Amino acid sequence: ILTVDTTDSKQQVYLYNCEGVTVIVKGKFKSLILDKCTSCSVIFDTIISSTETVNCKKVKFQVNGICPAFTIDKTVNILIWLSKESLSVTNFTTSLSSEMNVSFPDGEDVKELPIPEQFVHKLVDGVVTSDVSDLYH
Amino acid sequence: ILTVDTTDSKQQVYLYNCEGVTVIVKGKFKSLILDKCTSCSVIFDTIISSTETVNCKKVKFQVNGICPAFTIDKTVNILIWLSKESLSVTNFTTSLSSEMNVSFPDGEDVKELPIPEQFVHKLVDGVVTSDVSDLYH
Numbered sequence: 314i315l316t317v318d319t320t321d322s323k324q325q326v327y328l329y330n331c332e333g334v335t336v337i338v339k340g341k342f343k344s345l346i347l348d349k350c351t352s353c354s355v356i357f358d359t360i361i362s363s364t365e366t367v368n369c370k371k372v373k374f375q376v377n378g379i380c381p382a383f384t385i386d387k388t389v390n391i392l393i394w395l396s397k398e399s400l401s402v403t404n405f406t407t408s409l410s411s412e413m414n415v416s417f418p419d420g421e422d423v424k425e426l427p428i429p430e431q432f433v434h435k436l437v438d439g440v441v442t443s444d445v446s447d448l449y450h
Numbered sequence: 451i452l453t454v455d456t457t458d459s460k461q462q463v464y465l466y467n468c469e470g471v472t473v474i475v476k477g478k479f480k481s482l483i484l485d486k487c488t489s490c491s492v493i494f495d496t497i498i499s500s501t502e503t504v505n506c507k508k509v510k511f512q513v514n515g516i517c518p519a520f521t522i523d524k525t526v527n528i529l530i531w532l533s534k535e536s537l538s539v540t541n542f543t544t545s546l547s548s549e550m551n552v553s554f555p556d557g558e559d560v561k562e563l564p565i566p567e568q569f570v571h572k573l574v575d576g577v578v579t580s581d582v583s584d585l586y587h
Binding site for chain 1: 453472532537538540541542543544545546547548552554556563564565566568569570571572573576577578580582583586
């Protein structure tokens with residue numbers, strides 16, 4: 314377990330090629346990037362910009378404060394625990410990724426939902442329309 | 451160039467581990483599967499069930515008749531030419547794939563559109579809602 318104390322909100326945290334590491338980031342900082350990491354967990358307070366995850370496997374995030382955006386690319390197996398404050402402000406941009414789940418407080422309980430990875434597209438009046446697969450309905 | 455004549459609508463066409471092959475399939479047949487193919491083209495008449503593409507790179511399809519469904523999984527760079535008849539009946543189910551395009555007759559012209567590969571998800575009232583990325587708007 315590695316603990317990082319951020320001191321300036323312009324700081325960025327970058328993890329590359331890590332395996333089996335747990336990182337706790339304290340304070341408010343600009344952004345977090347995980348590149349080519351396997352079986353890693355990151356617990357953090359508040360991110361101003363975004364969390365980017367690319368080319369990773371089995372990663373977990375725990376947001377104690379707020380993170381407005383997660384970008385997930387070429388990643389398999391990701392679990393994001395959101396705080397109650399972050400719940401309504403966070404969005405997830407995904408591409409080429411699978412086994413994505415988000416966990417969040419739902420009243421007294423914790424709820425976990427999959428983020429869709431399969432989509433159905435049709436041509437309607439010369440335009441491509443896209444919807445999540447029936448798997449998620 | 452390989453030409454296949456199908457004689458029974460229950461026949462399936464399966465291509466595995468091919469590179470740089472062009473296949474013309476004549477007649478009406480059940481389904482077409484491309485698995486682990488690179489730089490391949492398939493031109494076919496009518497498929498009753500579906501075309502499945504998995505683990506492929508650089509594949510092209512030309513539908514002369516009708517194909518109701520394309521399933522595209524773990525594939526990079528795919529171009530599908532649809533016939534006018536197939537235009538309103540074809541749907542595309544995609545996962546873990548990128549660089550997907552569909553080409554179709556639009557009046558006298560031919561139009562080409564990307565099939566979205568990036569999506570944005572949000573939590574709204576305890577449910578995950580998904581939409582295509584702003585890239586496609």
